[in-house]
Amino acid sequence: MARINSVAELEELRKGILSKIEPDKPCIAICAGIACLGLGNDRVISAFEEEIRKQSLETKVDIRATGCHGFCEKGPIVVIYPEEICYLEVTPEDVPEIITQTVVGKKVIDRLIYTDPNTGAKAVHQFEIPFYKNQSRLLIGNNPKINPKSIEDYLAIGGYSALAKALFAMNPEQVLEEIKKANLRGRGGGGFPAGSKWETTRNAPGEEKYVIVNAHEGEPGAFMDRALFTGNPHLVLEGLIIGAYTIGSHQGFIYTRHDTPQLRENIDIALSEAKEYGLLGKNILGSGFNFNVEVHLDVGIFVSGESSALMRSIEGKAPEPRPKYIRTSVSGIWNKPSNLNNVETWANVPQIINNGSKWYSSIGTERSKGTKLISLSGNICNTGVVEVPMGTSLKEIIYNFGGGIPNGKKLKAVHFGGPMGGSIPESLIDSPLDFDVLSKLGTSLGAGDMLVLDEDNCMVEVARYFLDFLSGESCGKCVPCREGIRQMLKILTDITDGKGKEGDIELLEEIAGVVGEAALCSLGRSVPKPLLSMLKYFRDEYEAHIKDKRCPALFCKELKKGEL
């Protein structure tokens, strides 16, 4: 492919790609997301390839291995276009029948479509399945429609039109204004306004500036960034290039994990394709703007997702955070101004540029705009990735998309943000998905990992689990975090072992207060959050463990059973 040198050439290429698409030609889209991979989708893909060869249908049927479709609970998922018939839990043994009956014979196979476990109602098409119905899949909805290894698939759905618009119809100040007006808030946990951060880096002294994608996603229970980036890498890349143009950066970095080979492969392919097509490198689309991207891998520790630690890691040093009074936006990688945003934050940028800030800010609540990807896990019927407008109630997420709590159990709590977040009780599930509302309640939206807990979960054990995780993940640089976590973990372990003492709760609160105040980085400063939220809403459970030596959830083995 010759490189594209102008917007006219980009549109010409897009037209050419679209003209080759035969809308009536059957296409089998097989989810190749990480959950479906674990459920054996590679064998399903091979079975389809073999059956198509066997039935000599190579020229009549297309196959597409796609990114995550979101409904992880029911994988491997197969969608057959153009009808969009959706089959769930597909096995290699189902494949010959799917080809003969559905692809060739245009008949629906009843046993493979969605059946509501409560009502028995069936759904043939993906968009009719309760899990998908009423989601606003603005970011992840394209996953089933594209092969993430094909830039042409991304161009066919309008890819890189926002970049062309930004480079040729807007100057950097206008792009910045649009992002600020959209009130795009960072999706990595803090909810910091992206426009303000971009502006700080743009205005910081120095010619050399960097832009970075934080694709570390080390939080237990978080899997939405991976689903989005693996499934649609060009979307994130397009957002990054627009950000670089706005900020005045010519070098970008993608920081990701060493243990996600599928994500790495798709990123590498996207980068080399974009380079080949003239969307990266020198003189992008003939605009005179130059920008390159490098991929860096982590060393397998949770704290390397923290902004300053991540930047040290890119420099080739140990991923240790530094005090927050030095802002990475002004002094980041090699002390140059560096703008870091989360995967989902960058992915929002192209749609804001294409549709405008007015459109974007019409979605969501007053101060939390757009949609949010949620990775839904725990005691929930439908584990998976959900995308909903900000403001959607937690209840809707749990019951409409998540399908409720399995095995007739009662919902007890919802925990956001993993070890740096908090839990709220069932009585608050009418609360909206909103950065500020959740933070006022004592939790935080975090990166969007929503852990659903039923009545069998012990809230002392949940706090103990998160501290156990963090005790291995603190970098150890500052004493409050290193020693504080260890002490809190010891006390909580004693409580769950039936060795809790009067005064333990107060001691935990005191240590939590010191760690939260004195730790060097947000990891240490967030350590108290899960525990304090649980003491706010579930203090009686802690007291029952200590005073009565009882675990109300009947979880802790060393303790007497019994209700409060």
Ligand SMILES: Cc1cc2nc3c(=O)[nH]c(=O)nc-3n(C[C@H](O)[C@H](O)[C@H](O)COP(=O)(O)O)c2cc1C
């Ligand atoms: C211990 C720790 C781990 C973090 N891990 C991630 C991560 O994996 N991905 C991410 O986007 N942000 C992570 N963050 C938040 C980043 O420091 C930073 O705020 C974020 O990437 C900024 O992007 P945003 O403004 O688009 O949200 C982490 C923070 C801490 C304290």
